[in-house]
Amino acid sequence: MSDGRPPVPASPTLEDVARAAGVSRATVSRVINGIRNVDPAIQETVRRAIAETGYVPNRAARSLVTRRAGAVALVVSGADGESREGPFHSKVFADPFFGRVASGVVGFLRPRGVHPILMFAEDDEARAQCIAYLRQGNADGAVLVSTNATDPLPGLLTGMGLPAVLFARPSPPIPISYVDVDHRTGARLAADHLVAAGRRRSATITGPLAVPAAQDRLSGFRDAMAAHGHPYVPCAEGDFTQDSGEHAMERLLAEHPDLDGVFAANDLMAKGALLTLRHHGRRVPEDVAVVGFDDSSAATASRPPLTTVRHPVEDMAAEMTRLLLEHVEDPHRPVTSVIFEASLVVRESA
Amino acid sequence: MSDGRPPVPASPTLEDVARAAGVSRATVSRVINGIRNVDPAIQETVRRAIAETGYVPNRAARSLVTRRAGAVALVVSGADGESREGPFHSKVFADPFFGRVASGVVGFLRPRGVHPILMFAEDDEARAQCIAYLRQGNADGAVLVSTNATDPLPGLLTGMGLPAVLFARPSPPIPISYVDVDHRTGARLAADHLVAAGRRRSATITGPLAVPAAQDRLSGFRDAMAAHGHPYVPCAEGDFTQDSGEHAMERLLAEHPDLDGVFAANDLMAKGALLTLRHHGRRVPEDVAVVGFDDSSAATASRPPLTTVRHPVEDMAAEMTRLLLEHVEDPHRPVTSVIFEASLVVRESA
DNA sequence: AGAGCGTTGGAGAGCGCTCTCCAAGCGTGC
DNA sequence: GCACGCTTGGAGAGCGCTCTCCAACGCTCT
Numbered sequence: 221m222s223d224g225r226p227p228v229p230a231s232p233t234l235e236d237v238a239r240a241a242g243v244s245r246a247t248v249s250r251v252i253n254g255i256r257n258v259d260p261a262i263q264e265t266v267r268r269a270i271a272e273t274g275y276v277p278n279r280a281a282r283s284l285v286t287r288r289a290g291a292v293a294l295v296v297s298g299a300d301g302e303s304r305e306g307p308f309h310s311k312v313f314a315d316p317f318f319g320r321v322a323s324g325v326v327g328f329l330r331p332r333g334v335h336p337i338l339m340f341a342e343d344d345e346a347r348a349q350c351i352a353y354l355r356q357g358n359a360d361g362a363v364l365v366s367t368n369a370t371d372p373l374p375g376l377l378t379g380m381g382l383p384a385v386l387f388a389r390p391s392p393p394i395p396i397s398y399v400d401v402d403h404r405t406g407a408r409l410a411a412d413h414l415v416a417a418g419r420r421r422s423a424t425i426t427g428p429l430a431v432p433a434a435q436d437r438l439s440g441f442r443d444a445m446a447a448h449g450h451p452y453v454p455c456a457e458g459d460f461t462q463d464s465g466e467h468a469m470e471r472l473l474a475e476h477p478d479l480d481g482v483f484a485a486n487d488l489m490a491k492g493a494l495l496t497l498r499h500h501g502r503r504v505p506e507d508v509a510v511v512g513f514d515d516s517s518a519a520t521a522s523r524p525p526l527t528t529v530r531h532p533v534e535d536m537a538a539e540m541t542r543l544l545l546e547h548v549e550d551p552h553r554p555v556t557s558v559i560f561e562a563s564l565v566v567r568e569s570a
Numbered sequence: 571m572s573d574g575r576p577p578v579p580a581s582p583t584l585e586d587v588a589r590a591a592g593v594s595r596a597t598v599s600r601v602i603n604g605i606r607n608v609d610p611a612i613q614e615t616v617r618r619a620i621a622e623t624g625y626v627p628n629r630a631a632r633s634l635v636t637r638r639a640g641a642v643a644l645v646v647s648g649a650d651g652e653s654r655e656g657p658f659h660s661k662v663f664a665d666p667f668f669g670r671v672a673s674g675v676v677g678f679l680r681p682r683g684v685h686p687i688l689m690f691a692e693d694d695e696a697r698a699q700c701i702a703y704l705r706q707g708n709a710d711g712a713v714l715v716s717t718n719a720t721d722p723l724p725g726l727l728t729g730m731g732l733p734a735v736l737f738a739r740p741s742p743p744i745p746i747s748y749v750d751v752d753h754r755t756g757a758r759l760a761a762d763h764l765v766a767a768g769r770r771r772s773a774t775i776t777g778p779l780a781v782p783a784a785q786d787r788l789s790g791f792r793d794a795m796a797a798h799g800h801p802y803v804p805c806a807e808g809d810f811t812q813d814s815g816e817h818a819m820e821r822l823l824a825e826h827p828d829l830d831g832v833f834a835a836n837d838l839m840a841k842g843a844l845l846t847l848r849h850h851g852r853r854v855p856e857d858v859a860v861v862g863f864d865d866s867s868a869a870t871a872s873r874p875p876l877t878t879v880r881h882p883v884e885d886m887a888a889e890m891t892r893l894l895l896e897h898v899e900d901p902h903r904p905v906t907s908v909i910f911e912a913s914l915v916v917r918e919s920a
Numbered sequence: 921a922g923a924g925c926g927t928t929g930g931a932g933a934g935c936g937c938t939c940t941c942c943a944a945g946c947g948t949g950c
Numbered sequence: 951g952c953a954c955g956c957t958t959g960g961a962g963a964g965c966g967c968t969c970t971c972c973a974a975c976g977c978t979c980t
Contacts, residue, residue, distance in 0.1 A: 231705075233936055244960045249938060257958070279706040280639070281936035283630035284965045291708075294688070319669070326690060335703060338644070338688045340676060353685060355581075356629040358641075462871060495873060521812060523845060583966055594930045599968060607928065631966035634935045 232273040241269035252277065283357070292544060293359040294325055294336035295350060298368030315460070315488065316516040317533065321365050321387060324537025332545070336363075341373055354382055360548045363387070363540050369431050383547035385540045389557065391432050397547065397555040399540045403433050404440030406529040406562030407483070410511040411444035413527065413564055414481040419509050422481030423454040425468040425489050434460075437485045437513060454479065458489045462518075465492025473500055480508055481570070487512035487519045490526050494569070509570035524568035532560050582623040591619035602627065633707070642894060643709040644675055644686035645700060648718030665810070665838065666866040667883065671715050671737060674887025682895070686713075691723055704732055710898045713737070713890050719781050733897035735890045739907070741782050747897065747905045749890045753783050756879040756912030757790030757833070760861040763877065763914055764831040765798045769859055772831030773804040775818040775839050784810075787835045787863060804829065808839045812868075815842025823850055830858055831920070837862035837869045840876050844919070859920035874918035882910050 238245045243262060250258050251266040258266075269275075283289055296318065325336055337359055341347040354362065354377070361383035364374060369391035377384040378396050386398035414422045424441050427434030438455065445453050456471045458464035465484055469492065472479060482497075484490035490512030494504060502508045504524060512519055512528035519526040539558050547553055588595045593612060600608050601616040608616075619625075633639055646668065675686055687709055691697040704712065704727070711733035714724060719741035727734040728746050736748035764772045774791050777784030788805065795803050806821045808814035815834055819842065822829060832847075834840035840862030844854060852858045854874060862869055862878035869876040889908050897903055 234938095235936080245937080246939080246961080247959060250959090253938085255939090259958070262959085276702070276705045278634070278936055279708055280630050280633035281965090282938075284628070284634055284936080284967085285938045287965080289630070291687070293685075322688070326688065330690070330696070330699065333699065333703065335643075335687050335689050335708075337641070337685050338672070338676065339685050340680070346680070349680065349683065352626070353683065355626045358629055358685075584968095585966080595967080596931080596969080597929060600929090603968085605969090609928070612929085628966055631935090632968075634937085634966080635968045637935080 231278075232275045233278070234275070237266070237269045237273050237275045240273055241266045287357070288548075289357055289360050291334060291359045292329065292336055292541070292548075293339050293354060293362040294322065295339045295341055295362050295364045295373065297341040297347070297364055297366040297373045298371045316518060317486075317514065318365070320516065320533040321537045324534035325363055325541050327534065328538040328541040347373055347376070351376060351380070355380065361385075361544045363537070363544050366390075367431075381551075383544060383551065385544040385547065387537065387540055389432055391430075395555050397543050397557060399536045399543070399558045399560065400433075401531050401536065401560045401562050403436035403562070404443070406513060406531070407437045407440030408444035409562060409564040410483045410513070410529055411441050411448065413511060413566070413570060414483065414509055415445070415448045415450075417481075417505075417509055417570060419481030420450075421476065421479045422450070422483060422509075423456070423472045423476060423479045425465055425472070425482065425484040425493060426455055426457050427485040427489075428459050429457060434485055441483050458485070458492075460486050460488060462488045462492040462495075465489030466496045467492075469493035469496035473497075473502075481511075482508060483511045483513075485513050487514045487516045487522070487526055487528055490528070490569070491518050491522045494522055494524075494526075505568065505570050511570045515565050519565070519567070522569070527567045527570040528565050530563045530565045532562075536560050581628075582625045583628070584625070587616070587619045587623050587625045590623055591616045637707070638898075639707055639710050641684060641709050642679065642686055642891070642898070643689050643704060643712040644672065645689045645691055645712050645714045645723065647691040647697070647714055647716040647723045648721045666868060667836075667864065668715070670866065670883040671887045674884035675713055675891050677884065678888040678891040697723055697726070701726060701730070705730065711735075711894045713887070713894050716740075717781075731901075733894060733901065735894040735897065737887065737890055739782055745905050747893050747907060749886045749893070749908045749910065750783075751881050751886065751910045751912050753786035753912070754790030754793070756863060756881070757787045758794035759912060759914040760833045760863070760879055761791050761794035761798065763861060763916070763920060764833065764859055765795070765800075767831075767855075767859055767920060769831030770800075771826065771829045772800070772833060772859075773806070773822045773826060773829045775815055775822070775832065775834040775843060776805055776807050777835040777839075778809050779807060784835055791833050808835070808842075810836050810838060812838045812842040812845075815839030816846045817842075819843035819846035823847075823852075831861075832858060833861045833863075835863050837864045837866045837872070837876055837878055840878070840919070841868050841872045844872055844874075844876075855918065855920050861920045865915050869915070869917065872919070877917045877920040878915050880913045880915045882912075886910050 234245045234248050238248045241248065243266060247258060247262065248266050250256055251263050279290060329336060339350050341350040362377055363385050365387040374384060374386055374390055374396050375394050384396060386396055389398055389400045390396060424438060426438045429435055442453050454472055454476050456468035458468040465488060482493055484493055490510055493510055497504055497508055504510050512526040513531065515528045515530035519528045543556060584595045584598050588598045591598065593616060597608060598616050600606055601613050629640060679686060689700050691700040712727055713735050715737040724734060724736055724740055724746050725744050734746060736746055739748055739750045740746060774788065776788045779785055792803050804822055804826050806818035808818040815838060832843055834843055840860055843860055847854055847858055854860055862876040863881065865878045865880035869878045893906060
């Protein structure tokens with residue numbers, strides 16, 4: 221009935237494998253890590269022993285000596301500020317943008333056998349927790365997506381010597397790597413399209429002007445319109461939510477009832493604008509052409525589907541992750557930024 | 571110019587703190603972990619030494635001896651199957667449901683100083699990677715949300731002795747803890763509301779019938795309608811996406827042009843149904859009343875806002891996480907399931 | 921006043937791994 | 951024919967922490 225075996229068969233260690241293969245721990249370690257030459261015959265023996273014993277390296281032990289966590293953090297910072305009922309209910313997921321970033325990050329990380337640690341740093345307390353956690357060496361680096369341009373987190377992270385890469389250029393120019401899209405050119409594409417479609421009275425719904433990306437999209441659009449001979453562009457500020465798009469459209473319509481084109485700084489606001497336009501009996505695109513920005517799922521979910529500026533978020537997130545791993549690999553690598561091009565996706569709204 | 575200090579001041583260890591406080595490592599460890607009585611005066615000295623040195627415990631070293639990772643995995647399984655272009659582009663984030671789960675999990679975990687490791691297991695290969703990763707001891711347990719009821723992952727995880735808790739009852743009854751909502755009663759609420767509003771010819775748009783939750787919502791709705799004297803309920807199957815809701819509504823309308831009420835098994839499909847109804851000139855709720863399920867962000871984003879059955883996803887996710895931590899704490903704890911109640915949220919669509 | 925007990929701090933043995941030495945083996949060149 | 955270099959495997963020292971012992975100390979009780 222009762223045998224001498226322990227209830228939980230402790231998982232095999234390097235030592236066990238070494239014994240099974242008749243070699244030393246060091247040799248097994250070398251085979252596993254592919255370091256130095258090991259005689260092919262011995263390699264084969266070791267591999268077989270690993271398979272037989274079902275050995276899996278213990279990450280904690282490895283981390284202890286290599287001083288590498290083998291993990292990276294995906295930090296969403298300055299996410300929302302106000303919480304709904306309950307302890308913590310982030311709205312950040314409601315925006316398809318975040319999901320796309322996560323997809324890109326996971327897509328790059330996964331083939332490399334690493335998975336991101338998901339962290340939110342939406343206020344000072346959360347930020348402090350975040351830092352404390354990262355200090356413990358839980359992650360070798362962080363990819364960071366901030367909704368707030370003046371977020372102190374990037375500075376804090378680099379200050380503590382943790383490799384970090386941002387999604388989007390930081391507003392105070394700190395020495396940190398980042399990826400971004402060429403917002404100005406993207407906005408110009410939207411302007412060109414509206415003008416080419418014969419729109420003479422285009423307006424724009426901007427993102428929060430504290431965000432550099434929103435600024436760039438606005439100025440890019442304005443400059444391009446000016447170049448086309450439209451020096452004045454009505455604009456209303458939103459905050460990237462669908463609701464704010466509805467309200468901004470409401471204001472624009474009130475002041476400029478004759479407008480015939482709208483460029484919204486993201487798809488969610490464009491979608492909101494669509495709702496308001498319909499509510500006011502304006503047909504899209506016949507009466508008013510609408511162009512969004514991002515090419516998110518909201519663009520195809522809208523009626524009519526949105527003509528929009530494609531923001532290659534997934535690719536950018538993958539690149540951001542690649543840059544991070546490079547920095548982890550070689551901490552002295554100089555900071556770099558990679559700027560992606562935007563392109564126009566023409567659907568039915570303009 | 572050049573001093574003897576190393577370029578990177580290695581972070582202080584327990585030993586350093588002990589030296590600074592004039593006590594032994596063991597005492598510092600006891601203070602940090604709050605184990606056994608330590609003289610208050612000494613405790614104070616130790617705390618001061620910790621603050622002075624800026625000591626932060628090294629997680630890897632601690633994990634090595636405690637055999638605890640101090641982390642849990644948030645696994646999304648059977649997510650999509652088909653990928654878009656590129657290596658991995660999950661659509662799972664497009665559904666607000668997942669975001670709500672993540673919110674609930676993070677909300678519970680965060681005050682406890684732990685952060686989830688985000689993992690996807692959408693196919694066999696990914697699942698194998700997932701298992702391998704968890705085997706390394708990277709997480710003490712996993713909370714699992716499967717879109718596919720016959721997902722083998724829950725069985726695999728418990729099989730390897732890893733604590734796991736599911737969101738939603740597994741379809742083959744395996745011994746594993748889970749949380750779920752009372753789908754049948756929720757669906758009854760929807761039926762009662764439609765009947766009370768005087769609707770005589772209600773139909774339903776179901777989720778994929780392979781999913782137990784979709785089954786339960788359908789049968790709950792049918793049974794309640796039967797109890798109200800409507801033994802026959804037209805139904806069309808969708809797959810929980812907005813598009814599928816549009817198409818299902820299209821079919822229902824073709825076969826039952828006189829219907830005056832619709833219960834969709836989730837909000838996204840209800841939203842799709844709204845689009846189709848408007849396209850056919852049906853007014854909501856005057857001509858057709860629409861009730862959704864979930865009370866997700868899609869419910870308030872719809873025009874008109876959806877009357878829907880509230881699915882307390884965040885609370886359920888928090889409870890799921892709580893159950894997981896209990897299992898991690900005490901592996902012999904019996905499996906438990908917690909069923910949440912659904913409630914009706916009345917807005918404008920019905 | 922001495923024995924016995926509870927309380928508190930220290931010593932030290934690992935946890936499982938990597939990696940630096942070192943030694944052994946084997947060619948090769950003078 | 952022997953010294954020398956190169957390749958390859960082993961021994962062993964930790965990485966930073968926890969935790970089990972054990973010693974020392976100050977009580978109370980007889």
